[in-house]
Amino acid sequence: MGNGSTPEMDEAEFREEVRAFLDAHAERRVEESFVWGEGSDAVALFPEHTLAEERAALADAQAWARTVYDAGFGYLSGLVAYGGRGLPRSFERVYQSVAAEYRTPSQSVFGIGLGMVAPTIEAHATEEVRRATLGPMHRGDIVACQLFSEPGAGSDLASLQTRAERDGDEWVVNGQKVWTSGAHLADIGEIICRTDPNLPKHRGLTGFVVDMHAPGVEVRPLRQMTGGASFNEVFFTDVRIPDTHRLGDVNGGWTVALTTLMNERSAIGGGGGGVGPPITTRLIELARAQGRSGDPLVRQQLADLVIHERVASYTNARASAKLAAGQLPGPEMSIGKLTLTANMLRSSEALASLLGVELVADGGRWGTYAWAQYVLGVPGMRIAGGSDEVMHNIIGERVLGLPKEPAPA
Numbered sequence: 001m002g003n004g005s006t007p008e009m010d011e012a013e014f015r016e017e018v019r020a021f022l023d024a025h026a027e028r029r030v031e032e033s034f035v036w037g038e039g040s041d042a043v044a045l046f047p048e049h050t051l052a053e054e055r056a057a058l059a060d061a062q063a064w065a066r067t068v069y070d071a072g073f074g075y076l077s078g079l080v081a082y083g084g085r086g087l088p089r090s091f092e093r094v095y096q097s098v099a100a101e102y103r104t105p106s107q108s109v110f111g112i113g114l115g116m117v118a119p120t121i122e123a124h125a126t127e128e129v130r131r132a133t134l135g136p137m138h139r140g141d142i143v144a145c146q147l148f149s150e151p152g153a154g155s156d157l158a159s160l161q162t163r164a165e166r167d168g169d170e171w172v173v174n175g176q177k178v179w180t181s182g183a184h185l186a187d188i189g190e191i192i193c194r195t196d197p198n199l200p201k202h203r204g205l206t207g208f209v210v211d212m213h214a215p216g217v218e219v220r221p222l223r224q225m226t227g228g229a230s231f232n233e234v235f236f237t238d239v240r241i242p243d244t245h246r247l248g249d250v251n252g253g254w255t256v257a258l259t260t261l262m263n264e265r266s267a268i269g270g271g272g273g274g275v276g277p278p279i280t281t282r283l284i285e286l287a288r289a290q291g292r293s294g295d296p297l298v299r300q301q302l303a304d305l306v307i308h309e310r311v312a313s314y315t316n317a318r319a320s321a322k323l324a325a326g327q328l329p330g331p332e333m334s335i336g337k338l339t340l341t342a343n344m345l346r347s348s349e350a351l352a353s354l355l356g357v358e359l360v361a362d363g364g365r366w367g368t369y370a371w372a373q374y375v376l377g378v379p380g381m382r383i384a385g386g387s388d389e390v391m392h393n394i395i396g397e398r399v400l401g402l403p404k405e406p407a408p409a
């Protein structure tokens with residue numbers, strides 16, 4: 001890494017350092033007012049790119065990640081021993097707030113790796129794996145995916161059946177994962193396997209870091225209803241993983257999985273912004289373009305949406321403050337995820353009433369049929385990272401302290 005860190009560096013000094021770096025390497029974002037009918041009308045929630053486009057975007061993302069990391073801004077709160085800069089987490093927020101003013105390549109391809117897998121590696125991996133992966137992940141050299149769900153295990157993750165059997169200093173993995181986002185671009189994966197089928201289901205699991213290029217790993221894309229293929233099935237046939245790549249204790253995989261899932265909910269609930277005008281701004285303009293902005297029912301629907309969006313942003317701010325104060329993301333993160341998806345559902349309902357048939361049939365008009373991509377992505381958002389129903393259960397049981405959901409017979 002380029003810049004050294006000084007423990008006594010203050011945030012104001014750091015902010016200047018960040019600005020100097022960004023001024024030298026990126027362009028300032030020009031504040032563009034949103035004008036209906038101009039620019040792109042794309043509002044898709046999931047990538048709808050060809051593999052070649054995805055690979056090109058990955059190369060751009062990696063080039064930028066390397067520039068940032070090599071200048072000392074890529075792993076600010078990481079330990080120096082792991083390639084980090086050893087600064088308090090608050091410095092990450094300073095970096096992000098300044099970087100938001102600049103136009104830089106999307107880093108979303110690293111979202112699962114840095115948002116979920118890296119914190120799990122920090123918490124549970126061996127020293128060898130931490131040293132080998134954390135720096136390169138933050139530099140964009142290693143892309144990671146999350147290998148949890150299986151055809152028979154989603155919400156009930158502890159039912160998973162992919163087996164890992166010990167063979168000397170290695171484990172041999174056989175089984176199938178599904179819905180693995182980005183597996184086709186990944187170099188490593190965090191996998192949870194069954195290591196003792198005789199123990200109660202939550203207690204017979206173990207986590208590992210698996211090499212996605214190892215012999216016996218086969219990634220098959222799954223095409224989603226919007227056209228893209230950002231998920232995959234991943235098959236494991238006699239894949240060998242060294243014991244040093246184990247996460248946590250043998251049969252302690254449930255704790256490992258929970259670390260990842262808590263980070264997943266905060267990543268999904270806290271995000272959803274993206275570049276470009278917020279969805280409600282676009283919806284209000286759509287109402288105008290459709291000549292419906294004076295309709296009292298439409299106005300009521302839009303006002304409701306604006307209010308809920310504001311409430312969601314306050315909820316997220318509370319959760320972020322908790323994270324910034326160094327507290328672990330807790331079940332409250334489920335609220336952030338649920339408010340985000342509830343607002344997506346409200347937007348979809350408003351869209352259906354504003355667009356009618358234009359939502360399902362392409363009449364070639366700007367800003368109309370393009371919304372189909374958004375509406376068709378919402379169910380996926382309501383399932384990913386724990387479905388709405390599961391989030392309600394978590395909030396009921398772990399935040400409100402209500403009695404537990406009865407288990408199926």
Ligand SMILES: Cc1cc2nc3c(=O)[nH]c(=O)nc-3n(C[C@H](O)[C@H](O)[C@H](O)COP(=O)(O)OP(=O)(O)OC[C@H]3O[C@@H](n4cnc5c(N)ncnc54)[C@H](O)[C@@H]3O)c2cc1C
Pocket residue numbers: 145146147148149150151152153154155156178179180181182231379380381383384385386387388389390393405
């Ligand atoms: C966009 C997207 C990205 C994803 N990426 C990944 C990834 O990268 N890696 C990965 O491992 N997985 C990934 N997944 C899979 C995801 O974690 C699972 O789809 C999710 O956990 C739900 O599991 P399932 O699909 O098996 O549905 P099920 O668990 O079979 O659920 C079916 C229905 O039953 C309901 N239900 C289930 N249990 C309860 C309950 N106790 N109480 C009330 N209702 C219940 C659910 O809400 C749902 O409506 C992704 C999924 C999506 C949609």
